[in-house]
Amino acid sequence: MPKAQPQPTPETQPFWDAAARGELRIQRCVTTGEVFFYPRPCSPYAFDGEVEWVTVSGDATLYSYNINHRPARGFEDDAPYAIAVVELAEGPRMMTNIVGIENTPENLILDMPLKVQFQERDGIVVPVFAPAEVAA
Structure with a gap:
């Protein structure tokens, strides 16, 4: 059975396009310069809400995780696997998997x-x- 797939939306499409190129991109508030994740149509930091996409370093630290021993359909061959929250060097946190x-x-x-x-x-x-x- 195939793994569940993300469904890009107009707000998230630049994130997925960048990932396909091997880049990690998140949004930044044009007014305040604050970066944030998850993608959204307007900034959570300023009334005008203008945002831009920026490429970030890809460096992070492990913030939290859960080891899943009962895999979702399509992930049976991956178990046990970590569902993790990482904190990007630039500040925002995102959910992901730990590999390697x-x-x-x-x-x-x-x-x-x-x-x-x-x-x-x-x-x-x-x-x-x-x-x-x-x-490395």
């Missing part, structure tokens, strides 16, 4: 440095994160 290491509590150390990687999943490219020393 066995997903065990001994390996998934909070605040560990991570680096973005990109995985193609049945026609769409998604950002995932690996330990920085593995991704």
Whole structure:
């Protein structure tokens, strides 16, 4: 069975297009310069709401995670896998998966440095994160 796929919207399409090129892009408030994630049509920081897309470093740290032993349909071959929240070096947090290491509590150390990687999943490219020393 195929894995569930993200469904790009007009607000998220630039994020998915950048991922397909191997870039991690998020939005920034034009007025305040604050970066934020998840994509949305207007800034949460300023009344005028104008936003722009910026490429970020792809550096992050592990903020939180859950190891899923009962996989969703399509993810049976990946179990156990981590559903993680990472904090980007630029500040925002995003949900993702951790790759490149066995997903065990001994390996998934909070605040560990991570680096973005990109995985193609049945026609769409998604950002995932690996330990920085593995991704190097």
